Amino acid sequence: MRADPIKVLFAARPERWQEYEAPLRTALAEVGIHAEIGPDVGPPETVDYIVFAPNGPVSDFAPYTRTKAVLSLWAGVEDIVGNASLTMPLARMVDGGLTQGMVEWVCGHVLRHHLGMDRQIRKMGGWDEIHHIPPLASDRPVTVLGMGALGAACALALRGLGFPVTGWSRHEKALDGVMCVHGAAGLATALERAEILVLLLPLTDETENLLSGPALARLPHGAVVINPGRGPLIEDAALLEALNSGQVSHATLDVFRVEPLPAAHPFWAHDGVTITPHIASETRPDTAARVIVENIQRGETGAPFLHLVDRSAGY
C-alpha cells in the first residue's frame, strides 16, 4: 500500500457521518490503512473511494476521475444503478447486522399475524371475548419473494420456527428446507401458497408493481402481505382494493413509493394496514464500517471487490 493517505469521500447526510466517523476510523486502523476520510477531502479528481447514500450530496460522478469504487451504505441501489455518470465499480451494502435485524423484524411481524396477536391481547376485562386458536406454524404456509441475502436468511428463520416456506427468485436457487421456485411459473405457485407473503425483492424494472391486481388475486383468500423490501413492488391501488374485498386481510408495510408516507395517503386511515416508518432493518455502523473498509483494502491490494452490483440486472 502507498504511503500518502488515500482519500475516502463520505457522501451521505451529515447525521450519518456522526454515526459512521468513529466506526470507519476504527475499522481503517484495524487493517492499517492510512486514509483521509470525511464529507470533504478535497477536489473530486483526488478522491479514491466514495462511501455513498442516495440522499447525500453526490449525484454526478463524472468529476471523480480517479475513484476506484463507489461503496453504497444501502442494500438497495435502485436510486444509483441507472446513473450514467457512474462508470466505476459499485458495491452494495451486505451487512450481517442489517440481515439479522431484518430476520428479527420479519419473524416478529409474521408471528404477530400468525398468532393473531392483536386479537389475543385483551383490554379492560375482555377475558371472555371469542378466542380463535391459530393453526400451528406447520399448517401456515409462508412465501418469501426474493432469495437474496435478506430473503434467504428470513426464509431459513421462518422455517426454523416451523412454517412451511416457499421461496421465489428470478433464477433457480436451493435453500435447505425451503421449497424454492423461480421464474414466471414458480411465481404463480409461490403466490398460491402464501397465507403470509413477505416481499424482499430488489426494485428493478421487472419487479416494480409485481404485486398488482392479478398477483394479489392468486393469494389464498384472507392472506397477509408484509413488505419490508421496497415500496414500488406493490401497486397501491390494487392492494387497497384487495384489502377492501377481504382478499388480503392485512398488510404490514415498512416501505412506500413516497417516504415519509404522505399524510393524505389512504394507507394511514385503513384498519387493515400496519405502517412502520422504513425501520425494518438498518445498516449498523459497526458492522457496515468493516464491510466498507474491507472493500477499500481489496481495492488497494488489487483483489476483486465484494458485493458488486450487476448494472444490467439492476441489483
Place this chain on the structure above:
Amino acid sequence: MRADPIKVLFAARPERWQEYEAPLRTALAEVGIHAEIGPDVGPPETVDYIVFAPNGPVSDFAPYTRTKAVLSLWAGVEDIVGNASLTMPLARMVDGGLTQGMVEWVCGHVLRHHLGMDRQIRKMGGWDEIHHIPPLASDRPVTVLGMGALGAACALALRGLGFPVTGWSRHEKALDGVMCVHGAAGLATALERAEILVLLLPLTDETENLLSGPALARLPHGAVVINPGRGPLIEDAALLEALNSGQVSHATLDVFRVEPLPAAHPFWAHDGVTITPHIASETRPDTAARVIVENIQRGETGAPFLHLVDRSAGY
C-alpha cells in the same frame, strides 16, 4: 389384550368431549384397542382409565378401585397432584402440538418487546416520531425459568433467533447453545441476565411466589416479564410495584392466580401489562388423543406409562 371393551371415562367439561371424541376414537382404532369411552361409561368400580381435566366432574378418585391410570389432558397438574384420593399413577400431558404452540407464542411475544413493536407501529401520519433502533437479538439476553419440555423448546427456539439464552432449572440440565444454570445460586445469575424473562416453571410449593420483590430487584432495570406458565409463580403486588418504579418496563401475562382475571384486578388498567386469556398454548386434540391412547396401550400391555408425575416433586 382382552376381548371385552376397556372402559375409559372422559372426565372433563362437556365441550372438551365434543372436541376429543372423534380424535380419541380414531386414535384407539389406529392401535386396535376395543374401548368404551365417554363421559358416562358406568359405575366407577368398572372404569379402567380416566382422561382427566381439573375443571371436570371427578374430584374423588376413591370409588375408581380398578382404574390403572389417570391421564391428564393438561400439562400442569398442580390442581390434582395433592389429591389424597388419587392413589393410581398420574400422567401429565406432553403434547408436541402444545409444545410447538407455546414456542410460537413465546417467540412472538418476546419479539414484540425486543423490537418495540408497539412503538414501531405508526398511526395517522406519525411517521417522524422518534424511532428507537433495538439492539440485535445477539445483544439482548433472555432467560427462561423452567427447562421442562416447554421451557427447553422455547429456549432453543429463542437461541435460534439469535438471543443469548440462559435456562434455569431446579436440577442440573444441559441444552445445546443455552447457558444452563440450576439451584439457588444459578437463579441469581439467571435473573441478573434477564432483559426478557420467560416463566415456564411448574407450580409447586417451591415455585409459588418465586417472582417476589427480591427476585424482581435482581433483574436488569427495565426488564420485561413474560408469564405463560402459571399465575402464582408471580407475587402480583410485587410485580405491580416493580412496574410502577420502572424496574420492570412491561409484563405480558397469560396466566393468573384467579382466572378469568377479575375485572377489578389492577393488571387490567395498568399500561405496563399485556393480558392474554390463558391461550399461550392449548393442547391440540389430534396430537393429544394419540398421547392418551399410547398410555392406555402401555397400560394394557404392561409397559411403563409415559410422562408420569413425580408426586413428591409435584410435577
